Amino acid sequence: MAEKTVSQKTQEIDAQTVSPMMQQYLEIKRQHPNEILFYRIGDFYEMFFEDAVTASRELELTLTGKACGLDERAPMCGVPFHSYEIYAARLISKGYKVAICEQMENPATAKGLVKRDIIRVITPGTVIESSMLADDKNNYLCSICARRSRGRWKAGICFADISTGEAYATELNTEKTGTAIITELCRYMPSEILINPAVLDLKEVTNYIRQHTNALVELREDACYQQSVIDTALCDQFGADWKQTCHFAPDGLVPFAFGALLGYLHETQKHGVDRIKSVQNYADAQYMHLSPVTRANLELTETMRGREKRGTLLWVLDKTETSMGKRQLRSWIEQPLVDSAAINRRLDAVEALYTANVTRADLRDALSHVFDIERLTTRILYGSATPREVKALGDTCACLPSVRELAGSCKAPLLEELSGQIDPLGDIQNLISRALIDDPPANLKDGGAIRAGYNAEVDELRDIMHGGKGVLSQLEAKLKEETGIPKLKIGFNKVFGYFIEVSRSYVGSVPDTFIRKQTLTTGERYITPELKELENKILGANERLLVLEHQLFAELLEAISNQLLRIQRTASAVAQLDVLASFAEAAVQNNYVKPTVDDSDVLTITEGRHPVIEQMLKGSLFVPNDTTLDEGENRMLMITGPNMAGKSTYMRQNALIALMAQIGSFVPASRCHVGVVDAIYTRVGASDDLAAGQSTFMVEMTEVAEILQHATRDSLVILDEIGRGTSTFDGMSIARAVVEYICDQIGCKTLFATHYHELTSMDQDVYGVKNYNIAVKKRGDDITFLRRIVPGPADDSYGIEVAKLAGLPDAVTKRAHAVLRQLEASAPGAHTAMQLDFETVEAYNNPTVPSEVVDKLNTVDIETLTPLEALNFLFELKKALNGSH
Structure with a gap:
């Protein structure tokens, strides 16, 4: 549970004894004691006292000092304001919060001390800067409100990504509320979590957050969850009729969780919170249940060891062209559907794109020119977008008609529906095109972003600036002619501005209208009302132009922000189209087929392959295998065979194929029929959890217990080698009892791998158990894994042969064979x-x-x-x- 706070020593300094600027700093710092304060001074964000010490250590900055009115100089360090995001990101990643204190007036025109105020507090869950975010991953802020009543827990939990405007919420009211909360945290993987005090009593939740996430945890006071506070927050966000528009469950805790989240955003973001326009309520039953263990074992979005993308299902299926599509794909993989009608709508759309090769290629090409309009729009709404980013939005709008037309040309209901949701946004494209030049600057600091012809005053000011030297030359020639002074010249310096310089020999010819300004050894300098007026125009033009460009750009951002709902709906449709096209492209490249998905109880796969391993072994032959599972005679496949033969691969590939089908993807097989499964549970491998004081066997039994408690008849269960962490007889007894319980009490589809060959006789005693083994070819002491699953139990475990393949010395394996013969004889x-x-x-x-x-x-x-x-x-x-x- 990551949480960093800043030392409170700064709070103890007597503000009356320090300089006026430091008094201002201390006053602002006292309002944000737990954040590192980035205090703007000129072109730098400065940090002082304990903040400076902390920042210099964490960011490896030079620590200096500043006179502040105390006996000792105040510790100080700073970062350039134009590159502050890099430094803020590093602090955020280390668990700190950063408060941005900005100058609220122009220092050049300010009277006395420049006014400053906090414009935003950056926390892990409130980041909107593209440089601080992963393109292919949402950045969720989570809020949990839990309460215990009459011995039973219930909770409301919600997630919001303010960089895209997405928000989701659900009620949790089960016997295992803590487990349900953990499942939702695994589904969304938030970077910051808000909790009410009662959540601290859910030890399994706090332990999970502390041990298995890097999320920053913010404990909110009970006052933040008072009914009046919540009603005000939701009313301000969604209007007086929020109860009807949000569709929250009556008497539920979601309003309290979401209201607290909104309150936190208002505290930290100051503005831009209206990016969240709606909340999607979902029930856990809408999606396949995937426990944290299952997600890790199946390596859906990150590998178990390297925690990287390569080697995962996400890596295999990601053929997306947009950042929005990448995030949507991850979301679909994390949340497989359980509604067969919704699944088939996706599959039909993928099929339409799969068969239309030219259209699919054209659509993917059009999508490749689409920028991340979800996050661009957020930065526009916050007023932090650059001219170049706004131009990128305009360029995207130009691509939308083509995307819409191509999607609509494929006769699949979902594609036609998504096509209809894409707004070409022609008015926005036209506005941006008229307002900004073709290649605008990266920032607005030096101006030059507004297109000529967009604003008459901008054009006039530019004419003055660019024509200023010409006007001065004309004035100089005019004055020479009027005065008859041939060596008269107009000059400029920062002290006097523009002046007329006359050599000493011609001073007597200077007219009375000239006003003496400075005497030199070589002559005199003068000004005239006409020259002064021209000076004011020229010098004021640049400053006025910068102010005017900022004003016009702000108006442009506001005009775009007013179309937020249209843009958001379009972005969502484009993201879904991108994922469907990605599925179709992956199917073509990897030779996948469309599965049949319905509400039956079967899982029948012909020539199924592991989607990830076959890609990792490109160029090598992957041996396909068949699978027949149902809730009747084939409810449990008892799989035996030596280690390394492929039992785990076979079991995982079946789980992944079922999951792929339920996210709407084609699958690696020649034929596939999936009856929708409501959950996938896995117990694969064993690893000590010594930090939590649990042995391998304890971890294994805990996971098996979770499966037996939560699996239903419609679940798919994968069990690999349970009972190994204790004595042989105990382990075998537990394994047999588990098999009997699953078959007799639950009745779900199960793949059960074991080395206990004694269990293979259960096909005679327990209804639904079928024996299968991984075929092995043996020649003398050498074996070859055929990777083919065949009916019947294995005739041997081939442990010594596998050890030989692993590289054990011949002397060891020969002695092992001798000992084995003795043991068998005795x-x-x-x-x-x-x-x-x-x-x-x-x-x-x-x-x-x-x-x-x-x-x-x-x-x-x-x-x-x-x-x-x-x-x-x-x-x-x-x-x-x-x-x-």
């Missing part, structure tokens, strides 16, 4: 067989056995014999028998 079953063989031999060949041999047999304890002792005993028996004849 196993209880082997002794029994040996004893029976002796009795048979005795009865057949020696009706009368010597008493010496009988005595030896009666007194020996075969169960305690070592292999060597057994051989010696056998030798003695043979010797005794031979001696009797």
Whole structure:
């Protein structure tokens, strides 16, 4: 649970003893004690006292000092204001908050101390700067409000990305509210979390946040959740009828969670909060349930080890052309659908694009010219967009008619619907085109962004600036002619401005209208009313032009902001189109097929392949496999076979194929029929959680318990090698009991891999269990994995052969084979067989056995014999028998 605060020593300084500027700084700092204050002075954001010490350490800046009226200089460091985002981003990533204190008036015209105020507090969940955000990932701020009543917990949880305007909310009212909260946190992965005090009592939630996320946690006071405060926040945001427009559940906690989130945004952002125009309410039942363990095991968006994109399902399917599409794709993968009708709408759209090669190529080309209009619009709304970014929005608008036409030409209902939601935004494109030049500057500091002809005053001021030297030359020639002074010249310096200079020999010819300004050794300098008026025009033109360009640009931003809903709806449609085109392109490139998705209970896959591994092994043959699962006779596949043969790959690929189908993607198979599953649960591999005081076996049993408690008949369960962390008999007993419970009590589709070959007999005892194994070809002591799953149990575990493949020395593997033969010979079953063989031999060949041999047999304890002792005993028996004849 990341949280950084700044030392409070600054608060103890007596403001009366410091300079006026430092008094202003301390007054503002006292209002933001827990943020690092970026205090604007000229072209720098300066930090003082403890903030300076902290920033210099974290940012590796030089720590200097500033006289402030105290005995000691105030510690100070600073960053250039034009590149502050780089430094702010580094502080945010380290868990700090940054308060931006701006000059609220022009220092050149200000009387006395320049007014300053906080314009914004940057926190991990409120970042809008493109340089501080990942293009392919949403940046969510989360708010949780939980309460306990009559021994039962319930909660409201919401997520908002202010960089795009998206907002989602849901009520959680289950027996396992803490687990439900964790599931939602995994779904959205927020970078900042607001909680009410009651959440602190949900230890599993706080432990999860602390141990498994890097989110900054902000504890909000109970006062932030009072009904009157919440009503005001929601009313200000959505209007007086917010209860009808937001569709929050009556008597639920979502209004409190969302109201607290809005209050926090108003505190930190000051303006721009109206970017959030609506809230999408969802129920957990709308999406497939994926636990944190399942998401990690299936490596949907990041790998388990490197936590990178390459090697994930997201990496395989990402053929998107826009940043909006990349974020939408991630969202769809994180939230597979469970409504078969909605899934098939997506699949039909993908099919239409899959078959229309030319249209798909043209659509993807058009999308490649679309900028991130979601985040551009947010920066426009905040007033922080640059002229170049606004021009990018205009360029995007020019591409929208083509995107709309191409999408509409594909006869699929979803594509036609999305086409209709795309507004060409021609009026916005026209406005931007008229207002800005073709290649505007990166920022407005030096002006030059407004197109000629857009504003008459701008054109006039530019004429004055550009024609100023020509006007001065004309005036100089005119004065020479009127006065008859040939060496008269007009000059300029920063002290006097423009002046007329006359050499000493012509001073007597100077007219009375000239006003002496300065005496030189070589002559005199004068001014005239006409020259002064021209000076004011020329010098004032540049300053006035900059002010006017800023004003016109601000008006342009406001005009665009007024069309926010149109732009937001268009951006959403474009993002979805991009993902559907990406699915179609991935299907073409990777040879995927359209799955049949319905509400049946089957999962039938013909020649299924692992979508990620086959891409990682490009150029190598991936062996496909079939799968038949249902909720009847084939509800559990008991899979045996040696390590490294491909059991885990096979099980994961089936889970990924089902998930791919339910996000609307084609799948890696020759045929596929998916009956919608409501959840995927996995228990794959084992890793100690020593930091939490849990052993491998404890982690395994906890995860299995979660599966048995939450899986339903419509779930898909993947269990790999459970029961290994304890003794053989205990582990086998637990594994068998789990199999029986799943088959008899839950009845869900299950893939169960095990090395306990004794469990393969359960197909005779438990309805729904089917044995399968990974085929292996053995030649002597060498084995070859065929990667093919076939009916029936494995005939051997091939552990020593696998160890040999892993590189164990020959001496070790040979000794292992010898020990194995001894163990097999000395196993209880082997002794029994040996004893029976002796009795048979005795009865057949020696009706009368010597008493010496009988005595030896009666007194020996075969169960305690070592292999060597057994051989010696056998030798003695043979010797005794031979001696009797």
